[in-house]
Amino acid sequence: MAFKITKMPLIQGPKLSSSKLFSYARSFSTSEILRARIRDTMIPNTSIRVFREIPALRQWRRKQLLDYRSVGLVPTMGALHEGHLSLIRIAAKENSSVVVSIYVNPTQFGVHEDLDSYPKTWEKDVEMLKDLDRELAADGGNLGKIAAVFAPTTNEMYPSGRPSQEIDGKGSFITITPVGEVLEGASRPTFFRGVATVCMKLFNIVTPEKVYFGQKDVQQTVVIKKMVKDFCLDTQVVVGNTKREPDGLALSSRNVYLGARRRNVATILSKVLRTAQTGYLRGKRSREELLGPANELAKLLLKEQFQLKPEERVQFEMDYVSLADPETMQEVDEVDEARGAILSGAVKMLPVESPQPGEDLGLAGGPPVRLIDNIILKPVTK
Ligand SMILES: Nc1ncnc2c1ncn2[C@@H]1O[C@H](COP(=O)(O)OP(=O)(O)OP(=O)(O)O)[C@@H](O)[C@H]1O
Numbered sequence: 539m540a541f542k543i544t545k546m547p548l549i550q551g552p553k554l555s556s557s558k559l560f561s562y563a564r565s566f567s568t569s570e571i572l573r574a575r576i577r578d579t580m581i582p583n584t585s586i587r588v589f590r591e592i593p594a595l596r597q598w599r600r601k602q603l604l605d606y607r608s609v610g611l612v613p614t615m616g617a618l619h620e621g622h623l624s625l626i627r628i629a630a631k632e633n634s635s636v637v638v639s640i641y642v643n644p645t646q647f648g649v650h651e652d653l654d655s656y657p658k659t660w661e662k663d664v665e666m667l668k669d670l671d672r673e674l675a676a677d678g679g680n681l682g683k684i685a686a687v688f689a690p691t692t693n694e695m696y697p698s699g700r701p702s703q704e705i706d707g708k709g710s711f712i713t714i715t716p717v718g719e720v721l722e723g724a725s726r727p728t729f730f731r732g733v734a735t736v737c738m739k740l741f742n743i744v745t746p747e748k749v750y751f752g753q754k755d756v757q758q759t760v761v762i763k764k765m766v767k768d769f770c771l772d773t774q775v776v777v778g779n780t781k782r783e784p785d786g787l788a789l790s791s792r793n794v795y796l797g798a799r800r801r802n803v804a805t806i807l808s809k810v811l812r813t814a815q816t817g818y819l820r821g822k823r824s825r826e827e828l829l830g831p832a833n834e835l836a837k838l839l840l841k842e843q844f845q846l847k848p849e850e851r852v853q854f855e856m857d858y859v860s861l862a863d864p865e866t867m868q869e870v871d872e873v874d875e876a877r878g879a880i881l882s883g884a885v886k887m888l889p890v891e892s893p894q895p896g897e898d899l900g901l902a903g904g905p906p907v908r909l910i911d912n913i914i915l916k917p918v919t920k
Pocket residue numbers: 613614615616620621622624625750751752753754755778779780781782788789790791792793
């Protein structure tokens with residue numbers, strides 16, 4: 539069902555002239571306005587509230603606290619998929635109420651990144667949340683476990699104005715270094731500054747007992763844990779496993795940019811990482827023993843593509859394949875069995891050559907797509 543949030547005149551009160559307010563007052567009775575406000579801030583046929591503004595969310599949150607109801611927050615940028623839903627399922631088990639935030643945060647996108655084309659699927663997202671709330675209720679919970687969606691505007695999130703996305707842009711930022719400077723942070727220098735800043739805001743607004751993040755973005759989980767520890771935030775960070783397609787590709791909102799040809803070979807990264815993982819499971823511990831065969835496989839897969847015709851092949855660039863310490867994300871030469879390690883990587887899938895008439899190129903005409911993935915090498919218990 540199509541669902542639009544229409545702001546009621548009353549909510550916009552301060553921006554209205556007194557003559558306009560007077561004419562609105564004549565055309566709506568108070569009870570009509572209140573009923574409409576309630577209706578317009580709920581997802582239809584559910585008890586899921588939609589908050590666009592911080593004061594209303596805070597008011598609701600205070601009520602939860604007074605009722606001894608715990609709140610779990612699942613931050614997202616929308617374009618929901620099973621990965622997001624899996625985090626909401628965990629949050630629903632561990633809290634009285636779940637808040638899902640949907641906000642495409644501009645400050646974590648680099649100047650030349652895909653902020654403008656980032657997939658926005660609000661109506662589908664709402665349907666998915668509605669279905670999941672019903673599923674959770676059928677599983678023995680109660681309807682309304684997914685209590686609220688927080689979908690703020692940028693004015694609401696950045697009350698002093700949106701800071702620049704430039705590397706040396708000024709503004710009120712949270713930076714977590716050095717962990718946010720390596721790997722994803724090296725390729726996307728303003729990324730973790732934007733993520734940490736928006737998450738600090740979300741945590742301050744929602745004050746959740748627990749927050750939920752996916753392992754797919756493993757470095758993000760490390761940055762957020764460090765932020766929570768170093769800023770003494772009163773919340774617990776929970777990390778949910780990576781959800782994958784049957785062929786191993788990690789689910790990601792950006793997969794819709796791939797199109798059919800690139801989707802068929804998008805499993806390169808998970809294959810490369812699994813090669814290194816196999817080495818670890820067989821007792822290998824040195825960087826060379828683990829990453830050597832993984833990098834060889836990456837070269838072989840690229841060569842295979844080059845042997846195909848331009849209208850069939852896919853070109854990609856491995857950005858990095860990393861073997862890092864799980865707490866600092868600094869590269870290691872040897873895995874310390876007591877700590878384990880994180881194998882992670884990023885690959886840039888280049889736009890296809892010689893697109894064929896009618897070929898499915900993916901969203902936004904199939905731009906370059908950067909995919910990330912990782913595997914945790916668990917500590918060895920003796
Ligand atoms: N495949 C997945 N499995 C588990 N969690 C996931 C998965 N994909 C994303 N998440 C988590 O969902 C949360 C919201 O992520 P986000 O909205 O950016 O989606 P995304 O699929 O990661 O998008 P993008 O394509 O921009 O990376 C993050 O904590 C992220 O780690």
